[in-house]
Amino acid sequence: MIETNLSELLKSHDISINELSEKINIGRKPLTQLANNESKMVKFDTIEKIMNYFQLSSFDQLLTLSISDEYSVSGKVSERELYSDLNSYGVKIYINDANASLSLPIFGNVYIGDKSNIDIELTGYDDIEIDSQTINFIYRVLNKGKYYLEVLARDIALTILDMPEIQKESSKIKTIIFRMPQISEVPEGVYFWNKHDLEQPDFVDFLADKYNLDD
Structure with missing residues (x-):
C-alpha cells in the first residue's frame, strides 16, 4: 500500500x-x-x-x-569491469513491496578478488544519489532494530549471489563483506558473513539469537 x-x-x-x-x-x-x-x-x-x-x-x-515485512528483492548486473586480478560488477538492486506497487532502487558495486571473498558495497555510484523513498524505507527497517536491517542485508546479499554473472565465480567465494548505504547520521551497516552459513535456511534463526530476540 x-x-x-x-x-x-x-x-x-x-x-x-x-x-x-x-x-x-x-x-x-x-x-x-x-x-x-x-x-x-x-x-x-x-x-x-x-x-x-x-x-x-x-x-x-x-x-x-509502507512496505510490509513480506518484501522481495530483485536485481541485475549493470556492468562488469576487470582490474588486474579483481572482477568488479556494477549492480542495481530493487526492494519490492508485497503488492508490487513500489520498487525501490539501490545502486552499488560488487568486487570479487583472489582472496576467496566477495565485497558488496551498496553505497551508490558517485553520480547517483539514493532515492528518497529508499532512504525512508531503510530508516523504517533500522528503527525496528538492527536485526531487521541485517535480515534485509542478508536478503540483498543472497539476491546478488544468485545473479548468473556472480554465480560463475561463487564456487571460490568463502566470505562476504556487505556494506549497506550510509544515510545521514545513520552509520553504515557493515556485515561479515561466512558464505556457507549465510545460505543456510536457519541463518535467520541464528541472527535472532545474535540479537537476543524473544520468541
Whole structure:
C-alpha cells in the first residue's frame, strides 16, 4: 500500500475531499483511497496536482512509505569491469513491496578478488544519489532494530549471489563483506558473513539469537 499525509493535509487546510476533487479536477474515489491509505498505485499527475494545491516542495511532504515485512528483492548486473586480478560488477538492486506497487532502487558495486571473498558495497555510484523513498524505507527497517536491517542485508546479499554473472565465480567465494548505504547520521551497516552459513535456511534463526530476540 501507499501511505500519504493527505488526511492530515485536508484537516490542516480545512478542506474536504469533495472540495479538493473539484479544485484539482481529480475524481473523489482516488483521493479518498489516498487519504485512507488504501491505494496500491497512484498516477504521477494526481500527486503533482495535490502537491501544487498544497504548495508542497517535496514528495516526502505528501508520501510516506509502507512496505510490509513480506518484501522481495530483485536485481541485475549493470556492468562488469576487470582490474588486474579483481572482477568488479556494477549492480542495481530493487526492494519490492508485497503488492508490487513500489520498487525501490539501490545502486552499488560488487568486487570479487583472489582472496576467496566477495565485497558488496551498496553505497551508490558517485553520480547517483539514493532515492528518497529508499532512504525512508531503510530508516523504517533500522528503527525496528538492527536485526531487521541485517535480515534485509542478508536478503540483498543472497539476491546478488544468485545473479548468473556472480554465480560463475561463487564456487571460490568463502566470505562476504556487505556494506549497506550510509544515510545521514545513520552509520553504515557493515556485515561479515561466512558464505556457507549465510545460505543456510536457519541463518535467520541464528541472527535472532545474535540479537537476543524473544520468541
